[in-house]
Amino acid sequence: MLVTEKNTITGEIEELVGLYGQGRSALMPILQAVQKKHRYIPDFAQQEIARLLSIHPVEVFSVISFYSFLHSEPQGRNIVRLCKTIVCDLAGKDEVEKAIKRELSICFGETTRDNNITLEHTNCLGMCDQGPAMMVNDKIYTKLTPEKAVEILKSV
Ligand code: FES
Numbered sequence: 001m002l003v004t005e006k007n008t009i010t011g012e013i014e015e016l017v018g019l020y021g022q023g024r025s026a027l028m029p030i031l032q033a034v035q036k037k038h039r040y041i042p043d044f045a046q047q048e049i050a051r052l053l054s055i056h057p058v059e060v061f062s063v064i065s066f067y068s069f070l071h072s073e074p075q076g077r078n079i080v081r082l083c084k085t086i087v088c089d090l091a092g093k094d095e096v097e098k099a100i101k102r103e104l105s106i107c108f109g110e111t112t113r114d115n116n117i118t119l120e121h122t123n124c125l126g127m128c129d130q131g132p133a134m135m136v137n138d139k140i141y142t143k144l145t146p147e148k149a150v151e152i153l154k155s156v
Helices: 003-020 024-038 043-053 057-066 086-090 093-104 146-154
Strands: 078-083 117-122 134-136 139-141
Touching (some): 003 043, 024 043, 024 057, 043 057, 086 093, 093 117, 093 146, 134 146, 139 146
Parallel strands (some): 078 117
Antiparallel strands (some): 078 134, 134 139
């Protein structure tokens, strides 16, 4: 990472600390803001957050690792989250998953080469009676079939 990029990130985090304070309760909103801006939380940002909040960098990383919506690696412009919970599983999630992987030529946890789509699993989306379900960014799609899932991906 270039020095200018580091300085920019430091400035952004200083601004966020000014907004949310230096207490532990500031950690989550700061992480969410950095994630929103960069689509992930770079290593250097994690270090700077830890430094400015006076906590250990491992604590910052632990929080990022715990929450599926926070990422320490660059993400695609669009995030596709397929529900992996049992009801969707029983409703045919595996076939949908295979079709998605075949269409994009990547596995879950990976990003397409053009950085357009990152695939993730997620826990229940609250649409169990209409599974299999997946979320593309903020929009939920239900009653998926392999064909329907591929059509949705083509429109992303
Ligand atoms: S189990 Fe998939 S939405 Fe609830």
